[in-house]
Amino acid sequence: MAKKLAFDRALFGTVALAVAFGLVMVYSASAPLARSAADGGPGFNPYVVKQSLAAVLGLAAMAVAMHVDYRHLRRPVVAYALLGTAVALLVAVLFGPEIAATHRWFRLGVVSLQPAELAKLALVPYVAYQIEKKPDRVNQQVLLAPVLVATAVVVGLVLLEPDFGTSVLLLVTVVLMLFVAGLAWRFLLTAGLVGVPLLVLLVLTEDYRRRRLFAFLDPDSDPLGAGFQARQSLIAVGSGGVFGLGPGGSVQKLHYLPHPHSDYIFSIICEELGMIGALAVLALFAVILWRGVKAGAGAPDLFGRYLAWGLTGLLVIQALIHVSVCLALAPSKGIPLPFISYGGSSLVVSMTACGVLLNVSQHG
Numbered sequence: 001m002a003k004k005l006a007f008d009r010a011l012f013g014t015v016a017l018a019v020a021f022g023l024v025m026v027y028s029a030s031a032p033l034a035r036s037a038a039d040g041g042p043g044f045n046p047y048v049v050k051q052s053l054a055a056v057l058g059l060a061a062m063a064v065a066m067h068v069d070y071r072h073l074r075r076p077v078v079a080y081a082l083l084g085t086a087v088a089l090l091v092a093v094l095f096g097p098e099i100a101a102t103h104r105w106f107r108l109g110v111v112s113l114q115p116a117e118l119a120k121l122a123l124v125p126y127v128a129y130q131i132e133k134k135p136d137r138v139n140q141q142v143l144l145a146p147v148l149v150a151t152a153v154v155v156g157l158v159l160l161e162p163d164f165g166t167s168v169l170l171l172v173t174v175v176l177m178l179f180v181a182g183l184a185w186r187f188l189l190t191a192g193l194v195g196v197p198l199l200v201l202l203v204l205t206e207d208y209r210r211r212r213l214f215a216f217l218d219p220d221s222d223p224l225g226a227g228f229q230a231r232q233s234l235i236a237v238g239s240g241g242v243f244g245l246g247p248g249g250s251v252q253k254l255h256y257l258p259h260p261h262s263d264y265i266f267s268i269i270c271e272e273l274g275m276i277g278a279l280a281v282l283a284l285f286a287v288i289l290w291r292g293v294k295a296g297a298g299a300p301d302l303f304g305r306y307l308a309w310g311l312t313g314l315l316v317i318q319a320l321i322h323v324s325v326c327l328a329l330a331p332s333k334g335i336p337l338p339f340i341s342y343g344g345s346s347l348v349v350s351m352t353a354c355g356v357l358l359n360v361s362q363h364g
Protein backbone atom coordinates (compact mmCIF):
# COMPACT_ATOMS: atom_id res chain seq x y z
CA MET A 1 0.00 0.00 0.00
CA ALA A 2 1.30 3.44 -0.94
CA LYS A 3 2.29 5.80 1.81
CA LYS A 4 -0.33 8.43 2.60
CA LEU A 5 1.08 11.91 2.01
CA ALA A 6 -0.09 15.39 2.90
CA PHE A 7 -3.00 16.66 0.82
CA ASP A 8 -2.42 18.86 -2.22
CA ARG A 9 -2.40 22.37 -0.76
CA ALA A 10 -2.27 24.01 -4.18
CA LEU A 11 -5.49 22.27 -5.26
CA PHE A 12 -7.20 22.91 -1.93
CA GLY A 13 -6.23 26.58 -1.98
CA THR A 14 -7.39 26.99 -5.56
CA VAL A 15 -10.79 25.47 -4.80
CA ALA A 16 -11.18 27.58 -1.65
CA LEU A 17 -10.29 30.72 -3.62
CA ALA A 18 -12.74 29.82 -6.40
CA VAL A 19 -15.58 29.23 -3.91
CA ALA A 20 -14.89 32.51 -2.07
CA PHE A 21 -14.69 34.39 -5.35
CA GLY A 22 -17.93 32.71 -6.43
CA LEU A 23 -19.76 33.95 -3.33
CA VAL A 24 -18.64 37.51 -4.06
CA MET A 25 -19.73 37.29 -7.70
CA VAL A 26 -23.07 35.66 -6.84
CA TYR A 27 -23.70 38.55 -4.44
CA SER A 28 -22.87 41.09 -7.13
CA ALA A 29 -24.68 39.40 -10.03
CA SER A 30 -27.84 38.61 -8.04
CA ALA A 31 -28.17 41.99 -6.29
CA PRO A 32 -30.86 43.36 -8.67
CA LEU A 33 -32.85 40.13 -8.43
CA ALA A 34 -32.61 40.23 -4.63
CA ARG A 35 -33.82 43.83 -4.57
CA SER A 36 -36.77 42.88 -6.78
CA ALA A 37 -37.73 40.03 -4.45
CA ALA A 38 -37.07 41.97 -1.21
CA ASP A 39 -38.55 39.13 0.86
CA GLY A 40 -36.09 39.54 3.72
CA GLY A 41 -36.05 43.29 3.85
CA PRO A 42 -33.55 45.83 2.44
CA GLY A 43 -30.04 44.44 1.99
CA PHE A 44 -31.13 40.80 2.29
CA ASN A 45 -29.86 38.59 -0.54
CA PRO A 46 -31.40 35.08 -0.46
CA TYR A 47 -29.13 33.88 -3.25
CA VAL A 48 -25.97 34.55 -1.25
CA VAL A 49 -27.50 32.99 1.87
CA LYS A 50 -28.38 29.78 0.03
CA GLN A 51 -25.04 29.68 -1.77
CA SER A 52 -23.18 30.21 1.53
CA LEU A 53 -25.06 27.32 3.14
CA ALA A 54 -24.23 25.16 0.11
CA ALA A 55 -20.56 26.17 0.45
CA VAL A 56 -20.55 25.06 4.11
CA LEU A 57 -22.18 21.75 3.17
CA GLY A 58 -19.74 21.37 0.28
CA LEU A 59 -16.79 22.01 2.59
CA ALA A 60 -18.05 19.27 4.93
CA ALA A 61 -18.52 16.88 2.00
CA MET A 62 -15.05 17.71 0.69
CA ALA A 63 -13.53 17.04 4.12
CA VAL A 64 -15.25 13.65 4.29
CA ALA A 65 -14.12 12.77 0.75
CA MET A 66 -10.56 13.75 1.68
CA HIS A 67 -10.42 11.43 4.69
CA VAL A 68 -12.34 8.37 3.46
CA ASP A 69 -10.05 6.22 1.32
CA TYR A 70 -11.11 6.60 -2.32
CA ARG A 71 -10.45 2.89 -2.88
CA HIS A 72 -13.74 2.10 -1.17
CA LEU A 73 -15.38 3.40 -4.34
CA ARG A 74 -13.91 0.55 -6.39
CA ARG A 75 -15.69 -2.10 -4.35
CA PRO A 76 -18.39 -3.60 -6.62
CA VAL A 77 -21.14 -3.12 -4.03
CA VAL A 78 -20.28 0.60 -3.72
CA ALA A 79 -19.84 1.23 -7.46
CA TYR A 80 -23.13 -0.42 -8.37
CA ALA A 81 -24.98 1.09 -5.39
CA LEU A 82 -23.95 4.60 -6.41
CA LEU A 83 -24.98 4.00 -10.00
CA GLY A 84 -28.28 2.40 -8.97
CA THR A 85 -29.11 5.26 -6.60
CA ALA A 86 -28.36 7.84 -9.29
CA VAL A 87 -30.59 6.05 -11.80
CA ALA A 88 -33.41 5.72 -9.24
CA LEU A 89 -33.26 9.46 -8.47
CA LEU A 90 -33.19 10.35 -12.17
CA VAL A 91 -36.30 8.24 -12.73
CA ALA A 92 -38.09 9.61 -9.65
CA VAL A 93 -37.51 13.25 -10.60
CA LEU A 94 -39.33 12.70 -13.90
CA PHE A 95 -42.51 12.07 -11.90
CA GLY A 96 -42.05 15.11 -9.69
CA PRO A 97 -43.59 18.54 -10.17
CA GLU A 98 -42.56 20.53 -13.22
CA ILE A 99 -40.34 23.53 -12.46
CA ALA A 100 -39.50 26.00 -15.23
CA ALA A 101 -40.92 23.56 -17.81
CA THR A 102 -38.46 20.84 -16.72
CA HIS A 103 -38.22 17.94 -14.29
CA ARG A 104 -34.71 18.60 -12.95
CA TRP A 105 -35.18 19.26 -9.23
CA PHE A 106 -36.57 17.79 -6.05
CA ARG A 107 -37.90 20.59 -3.85
CA LEU A 108 -37.91 20.21 -0.06
CA GLY A 109 -39.06 23.60 1.16
CA VAL A 110 -36.33 26.09 0.31
CA VAL A 111 -33.85 23.28 -0.42
CA SER A 112 -33.56 21.79 -3.90
CA LEU A 113 -31.67 18.74 -5.15
CA GLN A 114 -30.63 18.13 -8.74
CA PRO A 115 -30.17 14.39 -9.43
CA ALA A 116 -28.25 15.04 -12.66
CA GLU A 117 -25.47 16.59 -10.56
CA LEU A 118 -25.33 13.55 -8.27
CA ALA A 119 -25.15 11.31 -11.34
CA LYS A 120 -21.70 12.75 -12.05
CA LEU A 121 -20.37 11.30 -8.78
CA ALA A 122 -21.82 7.90 -9.69
CA LEU A 123 -20.96 7.50 -13.37
CA VAL A 124 -17.27 8.48 -13.19
CA PRO A 125 -16.37 6.00 -10.36
CA TYR A 126 -18.31 3.26 -12.17
CA VAL A 127 -16.39 3.80 -15.42
CA ALA A 128 -13.08 3.93 -13.52
CA TYR A 129 -14.02 0.68 -11.76
CA GLN A 130 -14.73 -1.05 -15.07
CA ILE A 131 -11.47 0.17 -16.62
CA GLU A 132 -9.39 -1.01 -13.66
CA LYS A 133 -11.07 -4.42 -13.69
CA LYS A 134 -10.32 -4.96 -17.40
CA PRO A 135 -7.41 -2.64 -18.28
CA ASP A 136 -6.21 -4.77 -21.21
CA ARG A 137 -9.69 -5.13 -22.72
CA VAL A 138 -10.65 -1.53 -23.29
CA ASN A 139 -11.49 -2.27 -26.92
CA GLN A 140 -13.48 -5.39 -26.18
CA GLN A 141 -17.17 -5.90 -25.58
CA VAL A 142 -16.58 -7.17 -22.05
CA LEU A 143 -15.67 -3.61 -20.98
CA LEU A 144 -17.42 -1.45 -23.54
CA ALA A 145 -20.84 -3.08 -23.08
CA PRO A 146 -21.35 -2.30 -19.35
CA VAL A 147 -19.85 1.17 -19.71
CA LEU A 148 -21.98 2.08 -22.72
CA VAL A 149 -25.16 0.65 -21.19
CA ALA A 150 -24.66 2.57 -17.93
CA THR A 151 -23.80 5.77 -19.82
CA ALA A 152 -26.77 5.41 -22.16
CA VAL A 153 -29.19 4.91 -19.25
CA VAL A 154 -27.87 7.89 -17.25
CA VAL A 155 -27.54 10.21 -20.25
CA GLY A 156 -30.94 9.16 -21.59
CA LEU A 157 -32.67 9.92 -18.29
CA VAL A 158 -30.94 13.30 -18.04
CA LEU A 159 -32.11 14.09 -21.58
CA LEU A 160 -35.69 13.34 -20.58
CA GLU A 161 -35.63 16.05 -17.87
CA PRO A 162 -34.64 17.71 -20.31
CA ASP A 163 -31.02 18.77 -19.63
CA PHE A 164 -29.10 18.65 -22.88
CA GLY A 165 -25.98 20.39 -21.54
CA THR A 166 -25.38 17.96 -18.67
CA SER A 167 -26.06 15.02 -21.01
CA VAL A 168 -23.34 16.18 -23.38
CA LEU A 169 -20.99 16.81 -20.45
CA LEU A 170 -21.43 13.27 -19.07
CA LEU A 171 -21.05 11.70 -22.51
CA VAL A 172 -17.86 13.63 -23.35
CA THR A 173 -16.35 12.79 -19.95
CA VAL A 174 -16.93 9.05 -20.40
CA VAL A 175 -15.46 9.15 -23.91
CA LEU A 176 -12.43 11.02 -22.56
CA MET A 177 -11.89 8.40 -19.84
CA LEU A 178 -12.08 5.57 -22.37
CA PHE A 179 -9.76 7.43 -24.73
CA VAL A 180 -7.00 7.93 -22.17
CA ALA A 181 -7.45 4.26 -21.19
CA GLY A 182 -6.55 3.25 -24.75
CA LEU A 183 -9.78 3.22 -26.75
CA ALA A 184 -8.97 2.58 -30.41
CA TRP A 185 -9.46 5.33 -32.96
CA ARG A 186 -11.86 3.17 -34.95
CA PHE A 187 -14.30 3.24 -32.05
CA LEU A 188 -13.94 7.00 -31.70
CA LEU A 189 -14.62 7.50 -35.40
CA THR A 190 -17.60 5.16 -35.21
CA ALA A 191 -18.91 7.02 -32.19
CA GLY A 192 -18.53 10.29 -34.07
CA LEU A 193 -20.30 9.01 -37.18
CA VAL A 194 -23.19 7.74 -35.08
CA GLY A 195 -23.22 10.27 -32.27
CA VAL A 196 -23.01 13.54 -34.22
CA PRO A 197 -26.06 12.82 -36.43
CA LEU A 198 -27.93 11.63 -33.33
CA LEU A 199 -27.14 14.84 -31.46
CA VAL A 200 -28.21 16.89 -34.48
CA LEU A 201 -31.47 14.92 -34.60
CA LEU A 202 -32.07 15.55 -30.89
CA VAL A 203 -31.53 19.26 -31.45
CA LEU A 204 -33.74 19.53 -34.53
CA THR A 205 -36.64 17.56 -33.04
CA GLU A 206 -37.05 19.94 -30.08
CA ASP A 207 -38.34 23.41 -30.92
CA TYR A 208 -36.39 25.29 -28.21
CA ARG A 209 -33.13 23.51 -29.08
CA ARG A 210 -33.65 24.19 -32.77
CA ARG A 211 -34.26 27.88 -32.11
CA ARG A 212 -31.15 28.07 -29.93
CA LEU A 213 -29.03 26.43 -32.65
CA PHE A 214 -30.26 28.76 -35.38
CA ALA A 215 -29.80 31.75 -33.07
CA PHE A 216 -26.23 30.61 -32.38
CA LEU A 217 -25.53 30.37 -36.12
CA ASP A 218 -27.13 33.77 -36.75
CA PRO A 219 -27.86 35.76 -33.55
CA ASP A 220 -29.23 38.70 -35.53
CA SER A 221 -32.00 36.56 -37.02
CA ASP A 222 -33.97 36.72 -33.75
CA PRO A 223 -32.35 39.42 -31.59
CA LEU A 224 -35.26 39.71 -29.15
CA GLY A 225 -36.03 36.00 -28.99
CA ALA A 226 -33.68 33.01 -29.16
CA GLY A 227 -30.67 35.23 -29.89
CA PHE A 228 -31.33 37.63 -27.00
CA GLN A 229 -29.17 35.90 -24.38
CA ALA A 230 -26.15 35.57 -26.66
CA ARG A 231 -26.32 39.22 -27.72
CA GLN A 232 -26.69 40.50 -24.15
CA SER A 233 -23.85 38.24 -23.01
CA LEU A 234 -21.52 39.60 -25.69
CA ILE A 235 -22.49 43.15 -24.74
CA ALA A 236 -21.48 42.37 -21.15
CA VAL A 237 -18.19 40.80 -22.22
CA GLY A 238 -17.34 43.66 -24.58
CA SER A 239 -18.31 46.38 -22.09
CA GLY A 240 -15.72 45.17 -19.60
CA GLY A 241 -12.70 45.86 -21.76
CA VAL A 242 -9.35 45.08 -20.15
CA PHE A 243 -9.97 46.19 -16.56
CA GLY A 244 -13.77 46.05 -16.31
CA LEU A 245 -16.36 48.47 -14.99
CA GLY A 246 -15.44 47.69 -11.40
CA PRO A 247 -16.96 45.33 -8.80
CA GLY A 248 -20.73 45.80 -8.74
CA GLY A 249 -20.64 47.99 -11.84
CA SER A 250 -22.35 45.62 -14.27
CA VAL A 251 -25.20 47.11 -16.30
CA GLN A 252 -26.30 43.86 -17.97
CA LYS A 253 -27.28 42.30 -14.64
CA LEU A 254 -29.97 44.99 -14.30
CA HIS A 255 -32.55 42.64 -15.86
CA TYR A 256 -30.99 42.75 -19.33
CA LEU A 257 -29.05 39.48 -19.22
CA PRO A 258 -31.16 36.51 -18.03
CA HIS A 259 -29.73 34.37 -15.21
CA PRO A 260 -26.66 36.58 -14.60
CA HIS A 261 -25.85 34.82 -11.30
CA SER A 262 -25.89 31.28 -12.72
CA ASP A 263 -25.87 30.50 -16.45
CA TYR A 264 -24.06 33.73 -17.42
CA ILE A 265 -21.93 34.58 -14.41
CA PHE A 266 -18.74 34.52 -16.50
CA SER A 267 -20.23 37.32 -18.62
CA ILE A 268 -20.73 39.42 -15.47
CA ILE A 269 -17.14 38.65 -14.42
CA CYS A 270 -15.93 39.92 -17.79
CA GLU A 271 -18.07 43.07 -17.50
CA GLU A 272 -17.09 43.96 -13.93
CA LEU A 273 -13.48 42.71 -13.83
CA GLY A 274 -12.58 42.83 -17.50
CA MET A 275 -10.17 40.63 -19.38
CA ILE A 276 -7.93 40.50 -16.28
CA GLY A 277 -10.70 38.94 -14.20
CA ALA A 278 -11.67 36.53 -16.98
CA LEU A 279 -8.08 35.33 -17.36
CA ALA A 280 -7.81 34.91 -13.59
CA VAL A 281 -10.85 32.60 -13.63
CA LEU A 282 -9.37 30.58 -16.48
CA ALA A 283 -6.10 30.38 -14.53
CA LEU A 284 -7.96 28.86 -11.57
CA PHE A 285 -9.28 26.06 -13.77
CA ALA A 286 -5.87 25.63 -15.37
CA VAL A 287 -4.46 24.95 -11.90
CA ILE A 288 -7.28 22.48 -11.18
CA LEU A 289 -6.50 20.73 -14.47
CA TRP A 290 -2.78 20.60 -13.67
CA ARG A 291 -3.21 19.29 -10.12
CA GLY A 292 -5.94 16.84 -11.11
CA VAL A 293 -3.86 15.34 -13.92
CA LYS A 294 -0.88 15.15 -11.58
CA ALA A 295 -2.96 13.42 -8.89
CA GLY A 296 -4.10 10.82 -11.40
CA ALA A 297 -0.61 10.27 -12.80
CA GLY A 298 0.75 9.66 -9.30
CA ALA A 299 -2.09 7.40 -8.14
CA PRO A 300 -0.95 3.99 -6.84
CA ASP A 301 -3.56 2.08 -8.88
CA LEU A 302 -5.47 2.31 -12.14
CA PHE A 303 -8.75 3.05 -10.40
CA GLY A 304 -7.31 6.14 -8.72
CA ARG A 305 -5.76 7.26 -11.99
CA TYR A 306 -8.96 7.15 -14.04
CA LEU A 307 -11.10 8.37 -11.16
CA ALA A 308 -8.93 11.48 -10.80
CA TRP A 309 -8.72 12.10 -14.52
CA GLY A 310 -12.47 11.58 -14.97
CA LEU A 311 -13.40 14.01 -12.19
CA THR A 312 -10.86 16.55 -13.42
CA GLY A 313 -12.22 16.28 -16.95
CA LEU A 314 -15.75 16.68 -15.63
CA LEU A 315 -14.94 19.97 -13.88
CA VAL A 316 -12.76 21.46 -16.61
CA ILE A 317 -15.03 20.48 -19.51
CA GLN A 318 -18.03 21.96 -17.68
CA ALA A 319 -16.11 25.19 -17.18
CA LEU A 320 -15.15 25.29 -20.86
CA ILE A 321 -18.77 24.76 -21.93
CA HIS A 322 -19.96 27.56 -19.64
CA VAL A 323 -17.30 29.98 -20.90
CA SER A 324 -18.03 29.01 -24.52
CA VAL A 325 -21.73 29.77 -24.07
CA CYS A 326 -20.97 33.16 -22.48
CA LEU A 327 -18.66 34.04 -25.39
CA ALA A 328 -21.26 32.83 -27.94
CA LEU A 329 -18.90 30.07 -29.06
CA ALA A 330 -21.57 27.45 -28.30
CA PRO A 331 -25.39 27.47 -28.32
CA SER A 332 -27.10 28.66 -25.16
CA LYS A 333 -27.57 25.99 -22.49
CA GLY A 334 -28.10 26.22 -18.75
CA ILE A 335 -24.84 24.87 -17.38
CA PRO A 336 -23.16 26.50 -14.33
CA LEU A 337 -19.53 27.49 -13.90
CA PRO A 338 -18.15 25.08 -11.25
CA PHE A 339 -17.51 26.65 -7.80
CA ILE A 340 -18.59 30.10 -9.00
CA SER A 341 -22.14 30.02 -10.41
CA TYR A 342 -25.18 30.06 -8.16
CA GLY A 343 -26.53 26.55 -7.57
CA GLY A 344 -26.28 24.47 -4.42
CA SER A 345 -26.24 21.01 -6.01
CA SER A 346 -23.53 22.01 -8.48
CA LEU A 347 -21.37 23.58 -5.77
CA VAL A 348 -21.63 20.64 -3.35
CA VAL A 349 -20.94 18.07 -6.09
CA SER A 350 -17.98 20.05 -7.45
CA MET A 351 -16.42 20.38 -3.98
CA THR A 352 -17.01 16.69 -3.26
CA ALA A 353 -15.29 15.80 -6.54
CA CYS A 354 -12.30 17.91 -5.49
CA GLY A 355 -12.32 16.16 -2.11
CA VAL A 356 -11.89 12.86 -3.94
CA LEU A 357 -9.06 14.38 -6.01
CA LEU A 358 -7.36 15.50 -2.80
CA ASN A 359 -7.76 11.99 -1.40
CA VAL A 360 -6.16 10.44 -4.47
CA SER A 361 -3.26 12.89 -4.25
CA GLN A 362 -2.58 11.81 -0.65
CA HIS A 363 -1.85 8.25 -1.79
CA GLY A 364 0.52 9.16 -4.62
